[in-house]
Each structure stands twice: as C-alpha cells, then as structure tokens.
Amino acid sequence: MHLSLIDYSIIAIYFVFVLGIGFALRGRMKTSDDFFLSGRSIPGWITGLAFMSANLGALEVMGHAANAAKYGMFVNHFYWMAAMPAMCFVGVFMMPFYYGSKVRSVPEFLKLRYNEKTRTLNAFSFAIMTLLVSGIDLYAMAILFQRMLNWPFWSSVMASALVVAIYIYLGGLTSSIYNEVLQFFLIVFGFLPLAILGLKEVGGFVGLEAKLATLPNPGYGHTWANIWRADMNPMGINWFGTVFGLGFVLSFGYWCTDFLVVQRAMAAKDMPAAQRTPLIAAVPKMFFPLLIILPGLVAISLDPDLTKFLDGRYDNAIPAMLGKYYPSGLLGIGLTALLASFMSGMAGNVTAFNTVWTYDIYQTHINPGKSDGHYLKMGKFATVFAVAVGIATAFIVLRFNNLMDYLQLLFAFFNAPLFATFLLGMFWKRATPNAAFCGLLSGILGAAGHYTLYHFKVINYPSDMAANFYQAIWAFAICFGITVLVTFFTQPKKDEELVGLVYALTPKPRNEHLPWYERPGILAIGILALCVVLNIIFW
C-alpha cells in the first residue's frame, strides 16, 4: 500500500487537533475532580458518544471484522443480543446508584456497599486487567502499520503512545472524552465508504446474501438460524453458551461494571444525563455491524479462500478492504479512522487506570490524607506510568496469537464474577460485606481453575471462544452461589448505611418533568424494540 502526500497531511492534521484539544483544556484541570471526573459537568450526548467510543478500540474494530469474515453474521450477537440489553440495564437500573451515590470509581462503590477488602480486591484486579488490555491496542496498531506501510513497530508504538499520554496529561478525563467524540465521528466517516463500496461491488444486500449462501458453511448469512445446535454454527457454541455466557454474563459484566465505560457516565452533568449516557451510546452501537461486520462479510464473499486479497488471514479484513477500495485522499481518512480507534481505546484504559490507581489504591492504602493537589499530581504521574506499562505489554502481547480470545479471557476472569457481586449488592439488601469478598475471590479463583483445566485439556470445548463463554458462566455462578451462601452466616449492614446504594432503599429518580424523549425508561424500550426488529430482519 502506498501513501501519498495528501494522506500524510490528513494524518498530520488529525494529530494537531487531538493535541490541540488537550492544550485547550489544560488550564481547566485545577482539582483532582476536574482531572478524573471532568468536574461532573459534561452533557449527555458527549458522554454517550465517548461511552461508545471508549469501547471502539483496535480489537473491537479489527477483531469483529475478522470474526465476521470467520464466523459470519453470528457475530451480530455481540451487538444486538449482548450489548443492547446490558447498555439499557446499566442506564435505567444501575446508574441511579453509581451516579447518585457520588462515588468516584467502581471500586469505591464496592467500599460503600460492602467493605474495604472487597474494594481493594476489585481495584487491584481492575488495575492489572486494564494495564494488560491497554497494550493490546498499541500492539494491534503497530503490527497493522508495519504490515501495511512498513512503518517500524517501535516508532508507531512510541509515537501514538506519546500523543495519548500528552493529551490525557494535559486535559485529564475531559480531554479523553472530547477526543473520543472526535474519534467517534472520524471512525464513522472513515469506515462507512467501505460498507458503501463493498455493497456496490457485491450487488447490494441481495447480492451479498446470494454470495454468502454459496460458501461452504451456509450459516454465514444468519444471526439466529443456526444457534440451536453447537455443531451447526461456525463458532461451535450452542444457544445456552451464547445466550447466557455472552448475552448475559460477559456483556452485562462488561457494560455494567467495567469502569472504563462507567467512568464516562459518571462525568455527566446530572442524573438524567448520566442515565442517558449508555442509552445514547446504544443507538450508534446498534448500527455498528454495518461499519464493522458488513466489510468482513463482503471480504469473505469476494475472497472465500483467503487467496485473492486477504492474504491468508481473517485479521486482514479491514486493512485489506481499505487497500482494495480506497484511493489516495480517502485512504488518509481511513487510516486516520484506524488511528482514532486505537487511540480512543487506549485512552479509555489509561483514564480508568489512573483514577482507580489514585483514588482506590494510592489514596486509600499508600498515602492517605494529602492535599487535593497532591492527588492531581499523582494522577498525572499515573497517566505517564500507565502509558509506559502499555508499551511494555505491547511487547508481551507479541507472544499471543489470537487477540480477541486473549481479551475475552481477561474479561471472563475479572468482569464476570464482579457482575454477580454488583447484581446482589444493588438488588438484595441482605448481601453481606464478607460474603461479597468471599464470593468475588472464589469467582476469580474459579475462573482461574477453569482456565487451568481447559489449558491442560482436562475439559474440552470446540473453540477458544466457547471456552471463554463457559468460563464466564462458571465464574459468575460461583461468585453468585458463594455470596448467597456466606450471606446467611454473616452479619448484614444496617439499612440506614445502605440508603442510595440498594434498590429497595433508594428513592427512584423522578423523571416526570422531562420530555418523553429524555426519559431513560422510554428510550430503553425504544432501543430494545428497534433491536428486536434488526434481529428479525437479519435472523
């Protein structure tokens, strides 16, 4: 692939704007609240798009396009069955506790609801997971640019990491959120022509369906039709594993408890804006299969043997399609969109890490009782540290061969049991602090045990992805079961300590004064209805 001057200029302009936003915001970072929570002052549409975009990292874009080429429309489940209900749930039911309790992070909520032990366990596991994930985006980007353009691995890792570090260092979470909104629009405008040109070549949806039907596995063109039996769908997972593992445990675990996304909603200016954040994010998310899965499907229908332009690798779906269709000029926009997706994914991890590190680990255990300015400085230092570790993990990730599996594996370890802890904590006031700690710890250990058994082939699954789904189910079930069991033998917290933290003891947010299109419940019902329609069209 050859870049001309115009493509380089387009990329350069992008860097100027991203850094410029950081510089424009640097005077506003006066307190640690400004730096870590944007002073809770951002309108809902901005936090909503940032919520969506922080999740649009390298793996999301490249990984799901590759999965679509490999497994077909089955991948739609990641969007329509997994993400949609979870995003509606966190907005309508969980945000009142997150935002209403004025906590500054997800682990801090665990401290209020349960105890310090549970918070610390979660803070450490989250910090480790985030650092392991942040390197993936860097790695995926550097490998891509090395393969496509012969840019050296080192220099693209360093250059993009440096830019991310600078804009977060200067403008904190606000800078990250603002850049994510810019990146969101760049990703849409950069990838949409792929879908348009791809559909034009294969003859529209009708032509694509006809081409997909001729592939060796006719299940490619369906989302649901092959879900009932594991041997009939390309991923080798039956309906229980898909619906419960992916649709319930993994997706609710990610969207409802991962601080990376929840942090964006916490920065919203008021409760209705916080509740709307995931709901606003759900609307573009619902249509992202058009940008990500469709190019993957077009690629495989034009090159079923991976010999023409895919070069033997499903992972090549997006870059190969960019190279195939984009002329100079638009190519610059497409590459900028890729860069934008890597940066928004990495920045999301860095801002979540620096907050949890500073509030939940440093301020709580290492150096409590200092001035606010001290913690602001620590946050800036943690930003630089997280980026440096991200660079180091990029080199660790070099040793793994399938990134999407690696990522879901990490989620199955840490997010899946955590969701049980939250579910019980928010909706069952009897759940006790000690039970939550035991449950969470055994959930993580259970996941580790399952992974060990699978790794040494004591138990077997048709694919790594299936193993991840079942690992998540086990981790969730163990955490849930142990928490309930231990609760009956331990002392619960008093009711008055739990006001604002548990459903039964918290006044419902009043929404009657809002116009109907701003009420979370109505928005959520609309989103789910639309989502059902999409599932039926592409069943």
Place this chain on the structure above:
Amino acid sequence: MGLDIRWPIGIIFAIYGAILMVFGALTDPAIFERSLRVNIDVWWGAAMLVFGFFMGGLAYRASRQNRP
C-alpha cells in the same frame, strides 16, 4: 465547559472535506479505478464538508444563545 467540542469537530471535518474535494477534482481520474470508478474523494469530501458545517453551525448557535 469553556471549549465547545463541536467547534474542533466542525473545523476538522470542513478542512478534510475541502481537501478531499479539491484533490479529487484535480487528480488523475485513473486512481478511482479501485473505488469502482466512483470519484469517491469528491463525493465523500462533500459529505464531510456538509457535516463539518452542520457541527460548526450547532456550535455557533449555542455560542450566541449563551451570550446574555
């Protein structure tokens, strides 16, 4: 919040749109073989330019409303 994010978005999309349209109009049409003989630079540049002006327009309207 001081900085209205719609300004930088509007400006960068307007710049990109203008660059793409000018480049697409002046360049050798042979490069559009790959994009199925559509001059995608001009068309997509126009779409980006319109979006940029739309975002800038929203930001401008908001800045006037906020003024007392």
